[in-house]
Amino acid sequence: MTHTxxxxxxxxxxxxxxxxLLAYPAxxxxxxxxxxHYGYFQLRELIILAIIYxxxxxxxxxxxxxxTERGIYVKRNGKxxxxxxxxxxxxxxxxxxxxxxxxxxxxxxxxxAI
Numbered sequence: 001m002t003h004t005x006x007x008x009x010x011x012x013x014x015x016x017x018x019x020x021l022l023a024y025p026a027x028x029x030x031x032x033x034x035x036x037h038y039g040y041f042q043l044r045e046l047i048i049l050a051i052i053y054x055x056x057x058x059x060x061x062x063x064x065x066x067x068t069e070r071g072i073y074v075k076r077n078g079k080x081x082x083x084x085x086x087x088x089x090x091x092x093x094x095x096x097x098x099x100x101x102x103x104x105x106x107x108x109x110x111x112x113a114i
Contacts, residue, residue: 013054
C-alpha cells in the first residue's frame with residue numbers, strides 16, 4: 001500500500017536522495033576565478049535540497065492520484081479505505097491534459113520568479 005501520505009513521503013525521499021547522490025559528482029564541479037573558489041553545490045546543501053524535494057515529491061504524486069478512479073488510502077475508524085475525489089480513468093485525455101497544463105503553469109510561474 002504505497003498510496004498513503006507517509007509512505008509517499010518516504011518513497012519520494014528515497015528516490016530523491018538516490019538521484020541527488022548520483023548527480024552529486026556533476027553538481028560538485030568547482031572552479032577558481034581570480035583566486036576565489038566557487039562550487040555549484042556542497043554535499044550539505046544537496047542533502048538539504050534532497051530532503052525538501054523528497055517531502056514534496058510524494059505528496060504531489062498523491063495529489064494527482066486522488067483524482068483518479070482508484071484514489072489514495074486514508075485511515076478511517078482504524079481501517080485503510082480508498083478515497084477518490086473525481087474518479088477519472090488513468091488515461092482520461094481531459095484529466096491528463098489539465099494536469100499537463102497545470103504543471104506547465106507551475107513551471108512558468110517558477111521560472112518567471114527567477
